[in-house]
Amino acid sequence: MKNDKCLIKIYKKLLRHFGPQYWWPAETPFEVMVGAILTQNTAWPNVEKAIANLKKENVLSLKNMQRLSLKKLARLIRPSGFYNQKAKKLRTFLIFLLNLKQGRINKIRLIKTKDLRKALLEVNGIGQETADSILLYALGRPTFVVDAYTKRIFSRHGIIPPGASYEEIQEIFMSNLPKKIKLYNEYHALIVATGKKYCKKNVPFCKNCPLKLVKRIKNMIY
DNA sequence: CACCAGGCAAGTA
DNA sequence: TACTTGCATGGT
Numbered sequence: 001m002k003n004d005k006c007l008i009k010i011y012k013k014l015l016r017h018f019g020p021q022y023w024w025p026a027e028t029p030f031e032v033m034v035g036a037i038l039t040q041n042t043a044w045p046n047v048e049k050a051i052a053n054l055k056k057e058n059v060l061s062l063k064n065m066q067r068l069s070l071k072k073l074a075r076l077i078r079p080s081g082f083y084n085q086k087a088k089k090l091r092t093f094l095i096f097l098l099n100l101k102q103g104r105i106n107k108i109r110l111i112k113t114k115d116l117r118k119a120l121l122e123v124n125g126i127g128q129e130t131a132d133s134i135l136l137y138a139l140g141r142p143t144f145v146v147d148a149y150t151k152r153i154f155s156r157h158g159i160i161p162p163g164a165s166y167e168e169i170q171e172i173f174m175s176n177l178p179k180k181i182k183l184y185n186e187y188h189a190l191i192v193a194t195g196k197k198y199c200k201k202n203v204p205f206c207k208n209c210p211l212k213l214v215k216r217i218k219n220m221i222y
Numbered sequence: 223c224a225c226c227a228g229g230c231a232a233g234t235a
Numbered sequence: 236t237a238c239t240t241g242c243a244t245g246g247t
Contacts, residue, residue: 040229046245047228081244085230127230147228192228201226 006159007176010211011183014190017210021189024137026051031060032138033097036130037089038080049079066094089125096123113141128166136188142181144173145188149195156199157211 026032031051038047053076054060059068068076074087100108100119108116113135120131128146135141146169154160160169177183198209205212 036228039227041227041242042229042244043227043246045227049245079244081227082229082242083244085242089230125230129229133228145228149228188228195228 007173010159011177011187011190013210014194015186018190018193020186021193023185023189024133026137028060029138030062033093033134034060034065034090036133036137037093037125038077038086040082040086040127040130042081047080050077053077053079062094062097065090066098085125092124093126096120108139113143116141117143128170132170136181136184140181142179142184144170144177144184146170146173147188147192149191149199150188152201153191153195153199153211156205 024032024035026035034054035047035051038050051060054065057076059065059073059076065073070087070091073090074083077083077086077090080086096119111119116139117131117135120126120134121128126134132143132145135143136145146166150169151160151164154169155162155164160172164172173187177187194209194211198206198211200206
């Protein structure tokens with residue numbers, strides 16, 4: 001079976017199992033972006049606490065968050081861990097957003113995804129996964145998000161090489177799936193659902209995993 | 223108690 | 236290029 005069929009088959013299986021996820025869990029694009037930074041190497045429930053603090057202080061917006069001192073920002077996001085680092089990252093990112101809006105092209109819509117991604121990656125604190133999460137879930141661009149679960153699940157099933165880089169994995173998904181925002185959105189969300197429930201780090205396999213019956217594929221095209 | 227979480231950057235070899 | 240380390244809270 002070729003990769004494209006295989007990846008679609010897995011997607012359908014997960015969708016049947018979990019149902020649609022309707023990601024990202026946030027009320028505004030700005031909240032998505034903040035969440036994407038706060039969730040770096042952090043369990044989501046801890047991010048929710050930080051977000052709740054920001055909402056309570058009414059600073060979950062570009063204008064209001066910008067007014068916060070670094071110290072207060074750090075205090076509010078404390079539950080998400082790495083709070084000193086993340087407070088700086090958020091600040092840097094706010095400046096980036098402002099520049100983007102004040103720039104000659106003040107309509108972000110008009111910037112090509114590729115250029116936007118490159119610009120995001122130049123921001124200190126924004127790596128590939130965070131950039132792609134922002135592009136896909138906040139800005140609605142067709143970019144596949146690769147995270148720790150994606151690597152673990154798909155390498156365990158022999159669909160990607162264990163040591164594959166971010167770009168290599170992303171390329172496997174993007175070149176074998178239709179370039180649809182909705183599909184990329186749901187697929188990544190389903191991967192996270194699967195990882196949380198069935199693909200833990202110290203448990204080699206789970207008998208109830210919906211992917212258990214997907215046949216191992218030979219002659220995979222990496 | 224130990225280990226992990228929806229990473230990233232900077233340093234080293 | 237390919238490791239290693241610091242960052243840090245909260246859940247299991």
